[in-house]
Amino acid sequence: MISPDDLNPRLRKAEYAVRGPIVLRAQELEAAGKKIIYCNIGNPQALRQRPLTFSRQLLSLLEYPTLLEREETARLYPGDVRARATNILSKLPEGLGAYSQSTGVPFIRQAVADFIHRRDDIPVRKEQIILTDGASKGVQAVILALLRQSSDSFLIPIPQYPLYSATLTLQGGGQAGYFLDEENGWQLREELLTESIELSRKNKQNPVCIVVINPGNPTGSVLSRDNISMVIRFAKKHRLAILADEVYQENIYDPGRPFHSFAKVMHELGEAEVPLFSVHSVSKGFLGECGHRGGYLECRNIPEGVMAEFVKLQSIALCSNLPGQISTYAMVAPPVEGEESYPQYLKEKQAILGSLKRKAVLLGEGVNGIDGLSADVPPGAMYAFVRLEIPPYTDPGDSPDREQELKNLEFDYCLKLLEETGICVVPGSGFGQVAGTLHFRTTFLPPEEEMEELVGKLRTFHEGYRRTMKAHELQD
């Protein structure tokens, strides 16, 4: 019989806490009848966010084009959506059932290029765009392509989204963590980047790429333009490629902290050498279409011969799924003013983003009102990375097993939170954090009325947990 020892050791070593043991326990509890609030993952529609009518109407017609020939359809679908579906089928007569070109349907790649041009007012061609099954597949392609040998390393943030560490572990590449500055809204700091790259080189690694997640996961931060410029200069100086995870670019809640794409800042700096890979997705933003696995990889400062290798890599898995490609199209080419669908589209978009903004405040302020919990009110993304203090356990100390003890404490906290309240969050150790600190990541995706309840439950649980721990400590 095959045993785990017969498997790839890199697979066994890989960890992915967002769907780790706490989540498996939540599924068990749910199967046994307990109500679980899944705050472990950015999965908006699982928490009752409604899909945008426009994208779903379009998909519905394209899945069953016979509808376009029926008169009832005119009463069920707005004229502009029917016209859009007809137009798509004229350019894609084979519909959603055929493999597309490896890089995706040409007119959708062009629509992505147009979207970037509208967003940033910078030049972009469809040849720079590869449509992918969600952003994850774009990230995995870049990591696979840029690792020449196991001594090559990627600079990744601490805390990070564990897709990066897990994929690097799977592909046998090195990880050089750089700390984000928690005291300063989780921005990057040049001296911490330099420390990280120097340490990586000291460890005989060859750093080839820096990963930046903006808006931040798990931090909910938004990087300033200056911060992005600094990263680009740093990458240039050290001959690094940049992998910019920009999937939360529409999740911006503080008008004073707008989103700046790496592509735009690079263009403004006149930087034409640093290779840039940027990923985007239909799973986040206000679409929240996680189940459709749509997204794209934008490549910049990448010569043709290198692009050809990315195209080949894509072709080995044939192409990304067509409904996901259409979802991506709906994201980048939404209804425009004057079209019949526009008012509803705008209303739904504003309602979702407005609600997310209120929930970011509810969560951030709620958490900060609990003694021993703290977080920024997230200006972006869908998460808060909540700092957890449980004195005297989290007071500074130097026991040799301290890190493991703290990790156990953090895990115990999250597990008990789940068991007692049904709230499912992810321990900070799954993302990485400064030694001696504890965190958990939670989304702010539950419906507004549940968010208030969630903050209340969190307070009651937290206070109880601290009391119990205090009692333990006095007994010891």
Added chain:
Amino acid sequence: MISPDDLNPRLRKAEYAVRGPIVLRAQELEAAGKKIIYCNIGNPQALRQRPLTFSRQLLSLLEYPTLLEREETARLYPGDVRARATNILSKLPEGLGAYSQSTGVPFIRQAVADFIHRRDDIPVRKEQIILTDGASKGVQAVILALLRQSSDSFLIPIPQYPLYSATLTLQGGGQAGYFLDEENGWQLREELLTESIELSRKNKQNPVCIVVINPGNPTGSVLSRDNISMVIRFAKKHRLAILADEVYQENIYDPGRPFHSFAKVMHELGEAEVPLFSVHSVSKGFLGECGHRGGYLECRNIPEGVMAEFVKLQSIALCSNLPGQISTYAMVAPPVEGEESYPQYLKEKQAILGSLKRKAVLLGEGVNGIDGLSADVPPGAMYAFVRLEIPPYTDPGDSPDREQELKNLEFDYCLKLLEETGICVVPGSGFGQVAGTLHFRTTFLPPEEEMEELVGKLRTFHEGYRRTMKAHELQD
């Protein structure tokens, strides 16, 4: 600027001829206005095969569930499909927009298990099933998981589907080719398997798995039950896992050569130790839903601890796309007798399979009627691997550059076939073949009237090519 030399050498080395240079040239010609008949890839709907009404109606309702509340819908969709959609939404209230569990939606995994049980009358549990983005992703997961080190090797057929060689190259595993027996309907032969595994060990490799494609790609063969038993005994003797690519299991055209699954034969042999991974897909069969990227991986004789690693691997890319999961559900749980949709479903299924069967004969007999071309009339799958002879070039010889010369000749033949007739096929070297032989792979997917024309064009081209080559030879 980044250059191809900065990329992973395994990526640069990987080849995927099914979407290689001939196909890129075809796309150029098409863009310039030439009519191309894409016989390079099993992509039925690109060649005007119509999707099954049932699956598309289901997807259409699930993409836009509001339809279920409208009275017009009753006139557009049969009652059983509406009931099915309502039932699915009761089990999956978040719909198609949320990530599912990493391994897929539980009731769909159960439906897959029920399908296998109906097909084979063998025990199977949903815990053995992982839903994947097409079969390719299942194959890639197995290869990644079973390679412990670069000296581990997979036995793969010659000719093979280049997903296997490409993924092994990407993941840095060894390839030990075993020849299929062209003279004997491309069955496997034990002595050729033994030769292959002994050579692999001699090359200091450690064989861990044997890949079998049944029905065959690119060969169109169907393996006998005895042949499958032999492979299972061979795998047991040499402690190999089996990766069974069974995506063409519904594409059977000769009632005398039925499909036998590895799972069923294993069960009948009482074999409870050899690890078996079987993949299936919505892209082939009579659905031909390539664009939906749906499929599953069935695992057998795999203990829980090993399954857990596969689940983790799946979780790193979150989950397979939900429309693909629904397509898979539609494949494994089609309308049954007595349901309103059943007559149409049956009619469409029979029309597609009947047409494929006629086209297999058209192609096979057509090719055999051309001097210098030969192939089995394919009893299965969607392909013929056509043997090509261009005397005197393909006569036995021993020039030191002979293999490269033959490869060039084969490529030249396929390229000229494309340029002159618009027929796009893939050179045999993309799949592997016995030294000294030439082939090309073609699908038999074009519509029937075009298939006749295709055979005619092939004949004219082939005769002309032979004449030209003869003239060259006389000049030399």
